[in-house]
Amino acid sequence: MLKHTTIVFDLDGTLVDTAPDLTHALNHALGQRGHAPVTLEAIRATVGRGARAMIEEALRVAGISDDVDRMTADFLLHYERNIAEESRPYPGAVAALERLAASGARLAICTNKREQLSRKLLQALELEAFFHAIAGRDTFAVSKPDPGHLTGAIALAGGNPANAVMVGDSVTDM
Incomplete structure (x- = not known):
């Protein structure tokens, strides 16, 4: 769990x-x-x-x-x-979110996309309901790579940084 x-x-x-x-x-x-x-x-x-x-x-x-x-x-x-004309979840992403949510994990988004655009994209792709928090570049006074963006997203999701992990694809996410 x-x-x-x-x-x-x-x-x-x-x-x-x-x-x-x-x-x-x-x-x-x-x-x-x-x-x-x-x-x-x-x-x-x-x-x-x-x-x-x-x-x-x-x-x-x-x-x-x-x-x-x-x-x-x-x-x-x-x-x-035109936010979701060709944008699609990567293969296996939805299944992974389903498994993680079913196991009790709290899921959040921490992105350098503006929050409103992030929500619009997630809604268009029917993914928004998976997330306890969505933190865009304009949600806080700081954005990635500043660690306050990540810790803020964790706090919005009701989580504890000591029990959290970030999944990303670039040095900005590290």
Whole structure:
């Protein structure tokens, strides 16, 4: 039994493959400013660092500069409208969540995606009910890799950091 264990998951790249929809949003923002699109492979590594980091990396790779704030706003608007067009849970993710929940574990999300977008994605994929807490980059005054983001997510889930584990896919999650 995992009754007193809190398992905290990263969202993008760990539970859900969101890279296709994030790439579409990035390419929309680039296109709005007259820039060429990028491939999913070119930005996949930046997915977990947030929209702004994806845009900055795309501009850096292309050797161009632009209004990153404006592009981020365009990105987020497009992404919110198309949040689960191609995003899907990774194979086995739902079954794992079901088993963990059935064993008594408290499940939480700790992501650098904004909380409202995280909830919208989880609702669209019918996953939100698995989680006792969802902590986005804007839930607290800090975000990953600051440890306060993780400990805050654990506290929101009613857990104890001494009895918790983080499951992620990048150095940001470590």
